Amino acid sequence: MDKLILLIFLLQGVWCGDWSISLPEKIEALSGSCVTINCTFDINNTYDKYLTDSAAGVWYKDGHTDNSNIVFNSSNPNLPFKGKIIGKLKDKNCTTTFYDVTSNHEGTFYFRIEGNGPLKMTFRWKFVSIDVIDSPPSPTVQMFKDQMEVKVHEEVLEGSSMCLRCSAKTLCSSSPPTLTWSSTDRLHLNESSRLQLDQQNQTEIISDLNFTATHLQHGVTFICTITYQLHQRNTTAQSNTTLRVQYAPKNTSVFVFPSNSVLEGSSVTLICSSDGNPAVFNYTWYRENGGQLEELQTGYNLTFNVADRTHTGRYYCQVKNHHGTQNTSALLDIQYATKISLFSCNRTDVTVCLCEAHGNPSPKVDWFLSGRPVSNSTNTFISEERLSSTDLRSFISLHQSLTHADTLQCVINNTHGNASQQIQLVASPQEMIHCQQTFIPLLIILTLILILCAVTVGFALYRIRQLSSKLKVYNDAGTYASLQLSAPVSEYETLNFKKDDTQ
Numbered sequence: 001m002d003k004l005i006l007l008i009f010l011l012q013g014v015w016c017g018d019w020s021i022s023l024p025e026k027i028e029a030l031s032g033s034c035v036t037i038n039c040t041f042d043i044n045n046t047y048d049k050y051l052t053d054s055a056a057g058v059w060y061k062d063g064h065t066d067n068s069n070i071v072f073n074s075s076n077p078n079l080p081f082k083g084k085i086i087g088k089l090k091d092k093n094c095t096t097t098f099y100d101v102t103s104n105h106e107g108t109f110y111f112r113i114e115g116n117g118p119l120k121m122t123f124r125w126k127f128v129s130i131d132v133i134d135s136p137p138s139p140t141v142q143m144f145k146d147q148m149e150v151k152v153h154e155e156v157l158e159g160s161s162m163c164l165r166c167s168a169k170t171l172c173s174s175s176p177p178t179l180t181w182s183s184t185d186r187l188h189l190n191e192s193s194r195l196q197l198d199q200q201n202q203t204e205i206i207s208d209l210n211f212t213a214t215h216l217q218h219g220v221t222f223i224c225t226i227t228y229q230l231h232q233r234n235t236t237a238q239s240n241t242t243l244r245v246q247y248a249p250k251n252t253s254v255f256v257f258p259s260n261s262v263l264e265g266s267s268v269t270l271i272c273s274s275d276g277n278p279a280v281f282n283y284t285w286y287r288e289n290g291g292q293l294e295e296l297q298t299g300y301n302l303t304f305n306v307a308d309r310t311h312t313g314r315y316y317c318q319v320k321n322h323h324g325t326q327n328t329s330a331l332l333d334i335q336y337a338t339k340i341s342l343f344s345c346n347r348t349d350v351t352v353c354l355c356e357a358h359g360n361p362s363p364k365v366d367w368f369l370s371g372r373p374v375s376n377s378t379n380t381f382i383s384e385e386r387l388s389s390t391d392l393r394s395f396i397s398l399h400q401s402l403t404h405a406d407t408l409q410c411v412i413n414n415t416h417g418n419a420s421q422q423i424q425l426v427a428s429p430q431e432m433i434h435c436q437q438t439f440i441p442l443l444i445i446l447t448l449i450l451i452l453c454a455v456t457v458g459f460a461l462y463r464i465r466q467l468s469s470k471l472k473v474y475n476d477a478g479t480y481a482s483l484q485l486s487a488p489v490s491e492y493e494t495l496n497f498k499k500d501d502t503q
C-alpha cells in the first residue's frame, strides 16, 4: 500500500516536478557536540493543505526501507537520536539538529515528511552523509601585507602593515568556538598587535591580527588556535605561519681585542658585528680626524699589528645592507710610559722650576728636594697645568734659602713606568740652568780635549822651531843636551795647571 502511494506520488512529482529536497552532500560533526543539517523541501501544491503545524519530520539512517532505519521522529522522543527540527516544517524547512553526537551518528541520512492524511513522503533520491570527527578541522591562516596575500617563505620589509587572518567554518556547538593567537615569542605579539575577532554569519569565524612588522618578529611563528568547549572536554586545532622580515642593520657593535686600552707596541684588533636581514653586509672603517671622518678600509675587522700612540682615537664601523646602514664607534687608547720633555729652573729671589711630563695614562709628578719629598706648603708652592689628557706641566716655587749642595728632582710615573731628572740648584743669580747631570762632566772633558789640542799644536810648533834651530846648531856646532831637557818640563807644568783650573 505504501509503495503504491509512493508510486503515485512519484508520478505526480514527475508530472508537476515539485517534489524536491535540498540537503548538503556531506557534513562534519564534532564528537560530543551537535550537528545541524540544513534542509528544505517542496511538495506538490495539491498536498499543501495536508502540511500543518502537526506535521512530523522523520530521519532514516543508512537506508530508507526498513523501520529499523528510523533513528529520529519529531513526534516520537523515544527513538535513539536526540534532536530537534529547528526549521518550520509548515514552511517546508526541515533543518534539523542532532545533539550529543557520537560515532553512531556517522552514516547516510534520508528525510521523510509525515503530514495529515495522504502526505507521507520519503525523499529517497537524496541523502546527506555525516562524518564524525574527534577534533575540529584546522583553521586557515593567511598573511596579508597591505591587503595583498603574502606567499609562504616570502619576506616582508620592516614597517609593512601586516594582517594575519585566521578563519574557520564553525561546527554546531552549544557555545561558539573561539580563535586565539599565540606566537613563539609572546612579547612581540602583545607589543605591536591589535586583535579583532569578527564572527561572521553563524557559519564562519574570523580573527584578524593587525600589526606593523618589526625586525623583532623575524622568524616568529604565529599560531591560531580554534577551541570548542564541549561538555566533557575542550577540543582544539591549530594552524600557524612564520613571518620573515627584512631589515636594515641593527645592534651594530664594535668589540676591541684584547681591550680598548693597550700598551704601545702591542697588537690590537677591532671587530664589527651587526644584525640584519639579509645578513650580507658591507663594512667600512672610518677614523675621526679633526671632526672629519677619514675612510680607512673595508672588511669586518681592523687590526693594528704594532699599535702606537698616534692610533689613539675614535673609530667608526659603518655596516650596510640593501635596506640601510648603521654606524657605531669605539675608542682606542694606546698607552705608553712616562717621559720628561723639559726640566728647567729660573732663579730670581725665588727659585721656580718647571717639569713637563708626557704619558698615557696621564703621569703623576712628585718633587724631591735633596732627596726628601716636597709637598704644598708655605715655603714651597706646587701647581699643575694640564696640557692634554697625556701632557702635564708641574711648577714648583721654592721660597726657602737654598745652599750650593741642594738638588731638586722631578719624578714622574704612570702604570707603565717611571722617569726622573735632577738639577743642582746652583746659587748663582739670574742663571738659567738646563741642568742635565751629564753636562758638567761633558764640559770638563771638552775643556781637556781643547787643552790637549792646544798643547799638541804648541808642541808641534815648538818642535818645528827646534828642528830648524837644530839644523842651525848642526851648522853652528851647538849642544844637543840643552834641548832635550827644557821642553818636557814646560809641557807637564802647563797640563797640571789647566786641570786644576777646571775642577
Ligand SMILES: *[C@@H]1O[C@H](CO)[C@@H](O)[C@H](O)[C@H]1NC(C)=O
Pocket (backbone or CB within 6 Å): 040, 086, 087, 088, 093, 094, 095
Ligand atoms: C530554515 O530554518 C533555519 C533555522 O531556523 C534557518 O536558519 C534557515 O535560514 C531556514 N532556511 C530557509 C531557507 O529559510
Ligand SMILES: *[C@@H]1O[C@H](CO)[C@@H](O)[C@H](O)[C@H]1NC(C)=O
Pocket (backbone or CB within 6 Å): 144, 146, 147, 162, 163, 194, 195, 196, 208, 209, 210
Ligand atoms: C586589519 O587589517 C585588515 C586588512 O588590512 C583590515 O581589513 C581590517 O579592518 C583591519 N582590522 C583592524 C581592527 O584594524
Ligand SMILES: *[C@@H]1O[C@H](CO)[C@@H](O)[C@H](O)[C@H]1NC(C)=O
Pocket (backbone or CB within 6 Å): 229, 231, 232, 233, 234
Ligand atoms: C575548557 O576551557 C575552559 C576555558 O579555557 C576552562 O574553563 C574549562 O575548565 C575547560 N574544560 C575542560 C573540560 O577542560
Ligand SMILES: *[C@@H]1O[C@H](CO)[C@@H](O)[C@H](O)[C@H]1NC(C)=O
Pocket (backbone or CB within 6 Å): 376, 381, 382, 383, 384
Ligand atoms: C697647592 O695649593 C694651592 C693653593 O692652596 C693650589 O692651588 C694647588 O693646586 C696646590 N697644588 C697641588 C699640587 O695640590
Ligand SMILES: *[C@@H]1O[C@H](CO)[C@@H](O)[C@H](O)[C@H]1NC(C)=O
Pocket (backbone or CB within 6 Å): 413, 416, 417, 418
Ligand atoms: C716606579 O717607582 C716606584 C717607586 O717610586 C717603584 O716601586 C716601581 O717599581 C717603579 N716602576 C718602574 C716600572 O720602574
